[in-house]
Amino acid sequence: MAKLTKEPDQKQPAHRVGLHTEQLVGRTQQIFFSAEEEENYFYPDSLTVDFAKRAEFDAAEMDSRQINLTIRQLMGEGHGTIVVHNPLAKHSLGVGILGRLQLHFEGSLGYFGCGLIDGPNIHIKGRVGWSCAENMLAGTVVIEKNAGSSFGAALRGGDLVCRGDVGGRTGIDMKGGTIIIGGRTGAFSGFMMQRGRLIVLGNAGKNLGDSMYDGIIYVGGRIESLGIDAVPAEMTELDVDWLNRKLKTYGLEAPKGAENLQKIVAGKRLWNYDNLEPAEKKIVL
Amino acid sequence: MCGIAGIIHRGKKVNIGGEMTAMLQSMKHRGPDSSGYAVYGSPSAGQLVMRFKVAEQEDLPRGLEIHDQIKRRRAEVDSRIQSLGGQIIAAEEATEYAFRYRIHYEGDLRRLADHIEDVDGTEILSIGHALELIKDLGDANRVCQQYKLNQFVGTHAIGHVRMATESDVDICSAHPFWAYPFKDIALVHNGQLTNYWGKRRDLERRGHRFMSNCDSELIAVYLADRLNGGYSLEEAMTASVEELDGVFTYLVATSDSLGMAKDVMAAKPMVLYEGNDCIALASEEVAIRSIFPDEIETLDPYDGEVRVWRN
Numbered sequence: 079m080a081k082l083t084k085e086p087d088q089k090q091p092a093h094r095v096g097l098h099t100e101q102l103v104g105r106t107q108q109i110f111f112s113a114e115e116e117e118n119y120f121y122p123d124s125l126t127v128d129f130a131k132r133a134e135f136d137a138a139e140m141d142s143r144q145i146n147l148t149i150r151q152l153m154g155e156g157h158g159t160i161v162v163h164n165p166l167a168k169h170s171l172g173v174g175i176l177g178r179l180q181l182h183f184e185g186s187l188g189y190f191g192c193g194l195i196d197g198p199n200i201h202i203k204g205r206v207g208w209s210c211a212e213n214m215l216a217g218t219v220v221i222e223k224n225a226g227s228s229f230g231a232a233l234r235g236g237d238l239v240c241r242g243d244v245g246g247r248t249g250i251d252m253k254g255g256t257i258i259i260g261g262r263t264g265a266f267s268g269f270m271m272q273r274g275r276l277i278v279l280g281n282a283g284k285n286l287g288d289s290m291y292d293g294i295i296y297v298g299g300r301i302e303s304l305g306i307d308a309v310p311a312e313m314t315e316l317d318v319d320w321l322n323r324k325l326k327t328y329g330l331e332a333p334k335g336a337e338n339l340q341k342i343v344a345g346k347r348l349w350n351y352d353n354l355e356p357a358e359k360k361i362v363l
Numbered sequence: 364m365c366g367i368a369g370i371i372h373r374g375k376k377v378n379i380g381g382e383m384t385a386m387l388q389s390m391k392h393r394g395p396d397s398s399g400y401a402v403y404g405s406p407s408a409g410q411l412v413m414r415f416k417v418a419e420q421e422d423l424p425r426g427l428e429i430h431d432q433i434k435r436r437r438a439e440v441d442s443r444i445q446s447l448g449g450q451i452i453a454a455e456e457a458t459e460y461a462f463r464y465r466i467h468y469e470g471d472l473r474r475l476a477d478h479i480e481d482v483d484g485t486e487i488l489s490i491g492h493a494l495e496l497i498k499d500l501g502d503a504n505r506v507c508q509q510y511k512l513n514q515f516v517g518t519h520a521i522g523h524v525r526m527a528t529e530s531d532v533d534i535c536s537a538h539p540f541w542a543y544p545f546k547d548i549a550l551v552h553n554g555q556l557t558n559y560w561g562k563r564r565d566l567e568r569r570g571h572r573f574m575s576n577c578d579s580e581l582i583a584v585y586l587a588d589r590l591n592g593g594y595s596l597e598e599a600m601t602a603s604v605e606e607l608d609g610v611f612t613y614l615v616a617t618s619d620s621l622g623m624a625k626d627v628m629a630a631k632p633m634v635l636y637e638g639n640d641c642i643a644l645a646s647e648e649v650a651i652r653s654i655f656p657d658e659i660e661t662l663d664p665y666d667g668e669v670r671v672w673r674n
Contacts, residue, residue, distance in 0.1 A: 138656075164656075166649065166652045166656065167647070167648035167649045167651070167652045168649060169647075169649070185658055186648060186652075186658070186661070188647060188648055188649050189632075189647065203658075204658055205648070205660075205661050205662075207632075207634070207647065207648055208632055223660065223661075224660075224661065224662045224663070225663075226632065226634070226663045227629060227632070227663060242662075243662060243663075244663075245629065245663035245665070246628075246629040246663075246665065246666055247629075264629060264663070264665050264666060265627075265628070265629060265665070265666040266628075283665060283666060284666070
């Protein structure tokens with residue numbers, strides 16, 4: 079039986095770098111499964127693959143559905159490394175992959191690429207359109223060129239990396255994981271983010287971190303303006319260590335060193351909620 | 364939803380009608396109701412090209428009387444052009460209800476346009492030296508075939524596929540819109556204006572006419588008003604980003620330019636490819652890939668961005 083609640087440990091590094099300093103212990107903090115219960119980490123229809131088994135196919139004449147079905151069929155045959163040629167910016171490619179896979183797109187993706195994935199490592203040689211890796215749970219997605227708006231919207235976990243520039247609303251509503259941008263990001267990046275880290279090595283557009291609840295944004299370049307309740311914070315050694323390790327993983331460097339990135343967190347002046355659920359609040363009132 | 368596309372070639376003429384058809388057809392899923400083109404061909408000295416319609420496609424199945432009405436309306440248009448001192452050099456029937464005239468006219472363009480549009484059921488789609496504006500119901504392939512656009516040679520074009528949301532499915536609500544009564548200026552838009560009625564009343568008081576209830580028409584009229592006030596195209600577009608409220612991305616074309624403007628929220632998509640000899644923009648990259656299948660560098664323009672390219 080899974081534990082229903084877990085007492086947060088104040089000494090956890092995540093607390094010390096400012097990811098979530100407030101102590102919530104109400105029903106919102108319930109944990110519905112534990113690491114001890116192995117079966118919780120497997121989806122009923124996930125596929126077992128062998129990374130050494132490689133397959134390639136040309137997607138030029140296929141529609142999005144055919145491409146995704148082909149990837150799934152190849153995974154079903156045990157292929158753990160799949161290369162897709164000529165994706166030609168088609169939409170919704172590489173979505174809903176719930177397991178380990180090395181997936182390579184030798185070109186650009188359109189909108190909603192790599193959404194709702196849990197586990198694969200995806201490499202995209204070209205550019206991605208709007209809403210790449212939306213609701214991603216785990217794994218890595220690395221884009222070699224630019225990305226469109228709403229990059230990593232509602233990200234839950236994993237690493238999402240774009241080596242070029244991205245559009246606006248990057249990491250909107252993100253709830254975990256890490257987004258790394260090698261270049262510039264547009265307006266309203268980090269809007270309403272709740273957890274996770276957003277690293278921007280270039281400039282950031284206006285209203286950065288607007289109405290963010292929690293999480294951290296690091297910026298290497300100029301910030302056009304901060305959004306409501308987004309405030310600068312001091313870098314700690316833990317921040318710098320973590321940034322250096324994370325950026326090194328993807329062969330990236332902060333332009334003036336990780337220690338000189340600007341750190342933005344929630345001012346928490348807009349926090350007007352407590353540990354009580356609406357029903358409990360009614361009882362109190 | 365709607366989809367928009369634009370392309371401009373520098374220093375050369377190509378089959379611009381065919382290119383725009385490929386771009387629009389690849390975005391058919393963004394709007395199957397109507398498709399429209401503003402294509403810029405070879406200007407002839409001293410001649411204007413006028414595209415106009417005297418009925419809607421949907422009028423035709425409504426009885427036999429409409430066929431006689433179309434003939435009467437067209438004859439009245441001919442008569443009014445001649446009475447204002449214009450000369451019809453060539454008249455082509457693109458469809459039963461839509462026409463392409465080459466005319467010689469040196470008078471006040473607004474007076475000519477007002478007199479022609481005074482004829483019942485008549486709307487001028489465009490007047491210009493290079494501009495030809497074509498729009499009709501159906502997808503891009505259908506409109507292209509209907510109006511023989513696949514061999515249209517020119518330097519640049521903008522186009523639109525429409526999913527009707529707040530106004531009718533008819534030709535007068537379809538895009539592009541001509542910036543009446545300015546020669547060679549056309550516009551396509553994706554988005555929604557939230558201060559439409561207030562701005563429309565302002566512009567109507569300043570003497571501008573509206574042929575539809577489509578908010579996109581307002582941007583064309585707004586730009587016409589600013590150009591009339593002495594603004595450059597870029598200045599007019601920059602002012603529009605400040606003054607028009609809502610979420611929008613629009614493309615505007617003139618006889619030698621292609622422009623793009625994005626609202627301050629950047630809430631509507633646009634992908635840009637900026638090559639040395641060609642610039643292409645579209646709501647979706649898949650449209651650009653339909654004419655550039657090889658790997659190219661593309662990007663999203665940012666919030667409040669205004670760009671103009673010349674051929």
